Amino acid sequence: MKKKLLVLFFVFSVIELSAQFPDSLTRVEGDTIWFDARSLTIEGKGWVDTDSTFDRLPLKAKEIIPERVWRLSKNSAGITVSFSTNSKNIFVKWKNNNNTYALPNMPAISVSGIDLYYRASDNSWKYAGTGRPSPTFSSIAVFSAADEYPDKTDYLLYLPLYNGIAKMEIGILKGNEITPANVFDNNLKPIVFYGTSITQGGSASRPGLVHTALIQRQLNAKIVNLGFSGSGKMEIEMAQLISEIDASVYVLDCLWNMTDDLVKERTEHFIRFLRERKPDTPILLVEDSKYNYSSPSERGKILIGIFDKLQKEQMKEIYFLGAQNLLGKDWEGTIDGVHPNDLGFMRHTEEFLRIIKEILKIN
Amino acid sequence: MKKKLLVLFFVFSVIELSAQFPDSLTRVEGDTIWFDARSLTIEGKGWVDTDSTFDRLPLKAKEIIPERVWRLSKNSAGITVSFSTNSKNIFVKWKNNNNTYALPNMPAISVSGIDLYYRASDNSWKYAGTGRPSPTFSSIAVFSAADEYPDKTDYLLYLPLYNGIAKMEIGILKGNEITPANVFDNNLKPIVFYGTSITQGGSASRPGLVHTALIQRQLNAKIVNLGFSGSGKMEIEMAQLISEIDASVYVLDCLWNMTDDLVKERTEHFIRFLRERKPDTPILLVEDSKYNYSSPSERGKILIGIFDKLQKEQMKEIYFLGAQNLLGKDWEGTIDGVHPNDLGFMRHTEEFLRIIKEILKIN
Numbered sequence: 120m121k122k123k124l125l126v127l128f129f130v131f132s133v134i135e136l137s138a139q140f141p142d143s144l145t146r147v148e149g150d151t152i153w154f155d156a157r158s159l160t161i162e163g164k165g166w167v168d169t170d171s172t173f174d175r176l177p178l179k180a181k182e183i184i185p186e187r188v189w190r191l192s193k194n195s196a197g198i199t200v201s202f203s204t205n206s207k208n209i210f211v212k213w214k215n216n217n218n219t220y221a222l223p224n225m226p227a228i229s230v231s232g233i234d235l236y237y238r239a240s241d242n243s244w245k246y247a248g249t250g251r252p253s254p255t256f257s258s259i260a261v262f263s264a265a266d267e268y269p270d271k272t273d274y275l276l277y278l279p280l281y282n283g284i285a286k287m288e289i290g291i292l293k294g295n296e297i298t299p300a301n302v303f304d305n306n307l308k309p310i311v312f313y314g315t316s317i318t319q320g321g322s323a324s325r326p327g328l329v330h331t332a333l334i335q336r337q338l339n340a341k342i343v344n345l346g347f348s349g350s351g352k353m354e355i356e357m358a359q360l361i362s363e364i365d366a367s368v369y370v371l372d373c374l375w376n377m378t379d380d381l382v383k384e385r386t387e388h389f390i391r392f393l394r395e396r397k398p399d400t401p402i403l404l405v406e407d408s409k410y411n412y413s414s415p416s417e418r419g420k421i422l423i424g425i426f427d428k429l430q431k432e433q434m435k436e437i438y439f440l441g442a443q444n445l446l447g448k449d450w451e452g453t454i455d456g457v458h459p460n461d462l463g464f465m466r467h468t469e470e471f472l473r474i475i476k477e478i479l480k481i482n
Numbered sequence: 483m484k485k486k487l488l489v490l491f492f493v494f495s496v497i498e499l500s501a502q503f504p505d506s507l508t509r510v511e512g513d514t515i516w517f518d519a520r521s522l523t524i525e526g527k528g529w530v531d532t533d534s535t536f537d538r539l540p541l542k543a544k545e546i547i548p549e550r551v552w553r554l555s556k557n558s559a560g561i562t563v564s565f566s567t568n569s570k571n572i573f574v575k576w577k578n579n580n581n582t583y584a585l586p587n588m589p590a591i592s593v594s595g596i597d598l599y600y601r602a603s604d605n606s607w608k609y610a611g612t613g614r615p616s617p618t619f620s621s622i623a624v625f626s627a628a629d630e631y632p633d634k635t636d637y638l639l640y641l642p643l644y645n646g647i648a649k650m651e652i653g654i655l656k657g658n659e660i661t662p663a664n665v666f667d668n669n670l671k672p673i674v675f676y677g678t679s680i681t682q683g684g685s686a687s688r689p690g691l692v693h694t695a696l697i698q699r700q701l702n703a704k705i706v707n708l709g710f711s712g713s714g715k716m717e718i719e720m721a722q723l724i725s726e727i728d729a730s731v732y733v734l735d736c737l738w739n740m741t742d743d744l745v746k747e748r749t750e751h752f753i754r755f756l757r758e759r760k761p762d763t764p765i766l767l768v769e770d771s772k773y774n775y776s777s778p779s780e781r782g783k784i785l786i787g788i789f790d791k792l793q794k795e796q797m798k799e800i801y802f803l804g805a806q807n808l809l810g811k812d813w814e815g816t817i818d819g820v821h822p823n824d825l826g827f828m829r830h831t832e833e834f835l836r837i838i839k840e841i842l843k844i845n
Contacts, residue, residue: 221584222589226584226589228818245813249587251818252586325818325823411608451690451824454589454591460823462824462825
């Protein structure tokens with residue numbers, strides 16, 4: 120069965136869209152039936168008991184973590200909505216929850232926009248299209264499947280990386296079906312990434328191109344993205360929180376946000392805490408990536424020292440990913456010397472996939 | 483000689499910067515000596531007689547081409563400033579000429595920012611850093627070379643892709659030297675790219691990552707970027723204009739901006755006009771790239787038909803680059819289904835380099 124998706128996308132702003140959202144989960148408007156995204160499958164969350172559906176940390180975190188981390192936890196990085204439908208058109212309406220439309224080093228599509236993928240006949244995920252946000256904070260994207268693509272198929276929608284979702288509706292054409300879909304491998308526990316702006320997705324060009332999303336589609340794995348721009352600083356409260364997630368791997372990638380002293384002070388303590396709570400779960404330490412693949416930074420050396428020490432103690436299931444290949448060798452893998460561009464994230468993906476597959480003993 | 487460049491960059495807005503620009507080409511301010519960029523080497527222009535130094539079309543074009551093309555010709559895509567200096571700090575101040583700070587599918591750095599490269603000891607160009615623009619339209623970037631990098635070295639500065647430069651100054655530390663530098667291979671005539679938003683650089687993450695810039699650094703070649711976002715439509719007046727440039731290759735890559743009828747109506751006429759004026763200069767026709775590497779579009783088929791016809795007539799030095807590999811095979815090479823992201827531009831570069839080297843008979 121040859122499947123082919125033609126994609127058209129139009130964006131127009133719908134001022135005061137929020138006023139049009141009813142409380143019910145379904146509503147009909149002309150030829151379109153709208154479903155509140157909350158009635159479909161939401162993944163990428165480590166906790167159910169969040170303040171808002173599309174938040175990344177539980178409500179209880181609010182009192183124990185730095186205010187800035189809490190604020191960033193309302194960015195929907197890594198959260199996905201999945202569903203199955205036979206509709207030839209798919210509409211997405213969303214309202215962002217803050218007014219950071221774009222960043223100097225990230226386009227609006229990536230900060231506040233959405234990215235749709237579908238499952239192709241060979242079971243791989245294929246790009247279906249991008250939804251551009253509107254600066255007035257209410258946007259609509261229309262994705263159109265071609266005539267030769269009539270079957271009920273799985274879709275995977277990535278939410279904004281540096282903004283959040285106040286409200287989201289998925290629309291299909293009348294006479295068609297939409298159902299929630301658990302699209303990831305249920306035998307694989309989520310991979311939890313804890314890190315910085317890089318983990319959160321700066322500077323992927325769209326939400327589906329951060330390395331965590333690329334890895335997700337390659338492995339068909341659940342991923343929890345806990346990247347907090349500028350604020351991935353290994354507070355022990357964060358170790359407490361992530362230890363609550365029953366993970367297949369914990370990836371700790373915080374160096375860029377930490378001073379040498381903070382790395383000395385917190386990292387070993389953080390790892391030991393996690394190891395105590397989760398004796399068998401692999402922990403992967405990641406060195407800070409450098410666009411010019413130069414020798415380890417001071418904080419990198421400290422991290423390597425900690426890793427060596429824990430290895431000597433024979434702590435089990437502790438791994439290390441060096442930075443030398445994370446951004447490639449041509450110095451072109453970042454937008455600004457720090458944040459990976461799409462080239463850099465693709466190279467991150469290759470390196471992370473290699474070691475994660477090794478850790479999980481999968482091909 | 484091992485060279486290593488540490489890069490730091492700070493951005494702050496300087497309100498009403500323009501008022502501070504004197505008419506003279508040099509001025510001293512504290513420890514910094516500022517040079518008007520016009521006193522250094524400006525490349526990437528097909529004409530000297532432009533309205534403003536950083537424009538891409540000659541003043542006479544204003545009356546004969548569509549108004550939108552004229553307006554876009556004031557975007558500095560592909561224009562470079564080069565110089566040689568031994569200063570450990572390099573400062574760049576610039577004022578953009580319009581208020582398009584960013585685009586939904588392009589970050590501010592790419593639309594209005596700058597990108598600095600230096601020549602490494604192996605003669606290759608290396609990324610040195612990025613200058614973020616300020617939304618108030620006057621920006622400053624500071625690039626710092628490390629202690630171990632004291633020699634006088636060539637620098638190459640790429641200007642904004644979707645904005646222009648009203649004024650630019652390069653600053654060095656007192657006691658150091660800066661001189662204009664002709665950094666490209668002078669035995670190779672410029673490669674002229676005429677095209678659409680893609681040629682202009684949508685959606686590279688920064689000015690140095692559009693394929694024309696990547697090709698430039700690989701070949702050490704002069705490039706003239708005549709990409710006009712949405713308006714690369716092969717008016718015969720554009721053929722007249724580009725025939726005035728003594729080029730090594732003309733690359734014609736306009737399909738995305740043209741309807742099937744326009745391709746039929748204009749392309750053959752455009753090519754024949756160019757061939758008549760420049761009997762020996764290679765002309766490279768490029769098919770429209772497709773993120774899903776699907777079969778030719780209708781306009782692609784028309785272009786292929788024209789190419790076949792000209793080949794049968796044995797028109798000399800006419801070449802064709804098909805789209806099948808321009809964006810890779812994984813459907814991830816665009817930001818929005820149309821415009822290449824950094825991954826897509828790197829793949830464009832490989833394809834273009836292959837055929838351009840073949841045409842120019844270089845390794």
